[in-house]
Amino acid sequence: MAADRKPNPWQRFLARPNTDRTKTVGIALLVAIACGLSVSIAAVALRPLIAANIVAERQALMRSMLSGLPGIGEIIAEAGADAVEIAIIDLDAGARTQAFDPADFDPLAIAADPATSTALSRAEDLAGIGRRENFAQAYIVRRDGDLALLVLPIYGNGYQSTIRAYLALETDLTTVAAFTVYEQGETPGLGSRISEPGWQAQWAGKSVSEDGEVVIEVVRDGASGPHEVDGISGASVTGYAVTDMIHFWLGPKGFGPWLDTLRQGGE
Amino acid sequence: MLKSLHTVTDPLLDKNPVTVHILGICSALAVTTSVSTALTLSLALIVVLTIAAGIISLIRHHIPSSIRIIVQITIIASLVIVADQILQAFAYAMSQRLSVFVSLIATNCIVLGRTEAFALNNRPLPAMLDALGNGAGYAIVLLVVAFIRELLGAGTLMGFGILPLVAEGGWYQPMRLMLLAPSAFIILGLLVWAVRSARPAQQEPREFTPYAPERQVQP
Numbered sequence: 001m002a003a004d005r006k007p008n009p010w011q012r013f014l015a016r017p018n019t020d021r022t023k024t025v026g027i028a029l030l031v032a033i034a035c036g037l038s039v040s041i042a043a044v045a046l047r048p049l050i051a052a053n054i055v056a057e058r059q060a061l062m063r064s065m066l067s068g069l070p071g072i073g074e075i076i077a078e079a080g081a082d083a084v085e086i087a088i089i090d091l092d093a094g095a096r097t098q099a100f101d102p103a104d105f106d107p108l109a110i111a112a113d114p115a116t117s118t119a120l121s122r123a124e125d126l127a128g129i130g131r132r133e134n135f136a137q138a139y140i141v142r143r144d145g146d147l148a149l150l151v152l153p154i155y156g157n158g159y160q161s162t163i164r165a166y167l168a169l170e171t172d173l174t175t176v177a178a179f180t181v182y183e184q185g186e187t188p189g190l191g192s193r194i195s196e197p198g199w200q201a202q203w204a205g206k207s208v209s210e211d212g213e214v215v216i217e218v219v220r221d222g223a224s225g226p227h228e229v230d231g232i233s234g235a236s237v238t239g240y241a242v243t244d245m246i247h248f249w250l251g252p253k254g255f256g257p258w259l260d261t262l263r264q265g266g267e
Numbered sequence: 268m269l270k271s272l273h274t275v276t277d278p279l280l281d282k283n284p285v286t287v288h289i290l291g292i293c294s295a296l297a298v299t300t301s302v303s304t305a306l307t308l309s310l311a312l313i314v315v316l317t318i319a320a321g322i323i324s325l326i327r328h329h330i331p332s333s334i335r336i337i338v339q340i341t342i343i344a345s346l347v348i349v350a351d352q353i354l355q356a357f358a359y360a361m362s363q364r365l366s367v368f369v370s371l372i373a374t375n376c377i378v379l380g381r382t383e384a385f386a387l388n389n390r391p392l393p394a395m396l397d398a399l400g401n402g403a404g405y406a407i408v409l410l411v412v413a414f415i416r417e418l419l420g421a422g423t424l425m426g427f428g429i430l431p432l433v434a435e436g437g438w439y440q441p442m443r444l445m446l447l448a449p450s451a452f453i454i455l456g457l458l459v460w461a462v463r464s465a466r467p468a469q470q471e472p473r474e475f476t477p478y479a480p481e482r483q484v485q486p
Contacts, residue, residue, distance in 0.1 A: 031341055
């Protein structure tokens, strides 16, 4: 009927009554497409800016962590941002590699590429990460050319999110200088408290290993001794996850081989 | 002209969405620990609400009533995501402080309430003015609550020290209660009481009269 007077299909569509099923489905589709497009365009257009913000925040967190450490803060204050040296580590070989330019190193791309990552068996995969990149970043702070502090970025599967953290080790490569969680999505109020400064403060001075064996543990009740850290009530799984990811990343599949090289005086 | 002015100014006090209709309480207590977060969330809500009202009003004749809520929520939620992304891109620290509450604008009753009750039945310009007024009404309440909470709770306003704190050698001992959620309820309650005392027209009639049995007379 309307087709004779209005040849334009768009107008014919709009002229349908609002109770019409075709129009209902059509409007729903159009609204969904328009909204989807606008969200996608905003997300894609703003992603570089947001990514830059996240990187800047992470660096600020790293700086604030380092500047709060006794003895390290002064080095950072003297030498500025250059005091932190980025080393790319070949994890299997346990040695530094010059194959990558630290400025262009993209850890996520390395971890995602099958050619530069290794699948882990269930027994090896303490951190629950499935695949591990073959090359990882580490940060070195030097005093008069000698190692003063080593910062290892570590990550693992928590209770409901990936926990990412910096583990700072002192020159003996055993004593924890600081532990800072910079990304997590654990249960708010329980597991998420691992990113609170109060909880992280108890890590300083703890010892990660004894006789070459990684022994540090987040315990459920009453930490005693240098190898135990108090867990958070109601967040046992997050605690286990933190324990496991430290064991993984300091172990033979993580930075373990490189730490051995460092202990023997190499680099 | 006068009518459209009233569309904007009425929701500020006489028809304020928070103090009269008691809408949007959840975010009002979550983000009012400091004036700057309250201001940012208010601006985000005003922008989202105004644009959503405009769009919905534009297509109001073609929204089938059977799916109108879904269509409105889809439009509002998309705008909220875009606003959240813009905040993350240009005010990252602020968006971290607001955490989920920007995304929760989508569930703010004021937004759906205004689009459903007003934008769906009015032309775009009045709809947007109404949205602007209601957003501003929400903003005023948020800012008043945030002003009291930040001043008494931390001795600062917009992050600048106003009252010298004891910890820094001054005389003011901050009231920690003001930074906790219950204080927002208390301040909001006092605010509603104050507004309704000043404007008795806003007082609601009793919904029922208390049961008073007739006195039994001993024969």
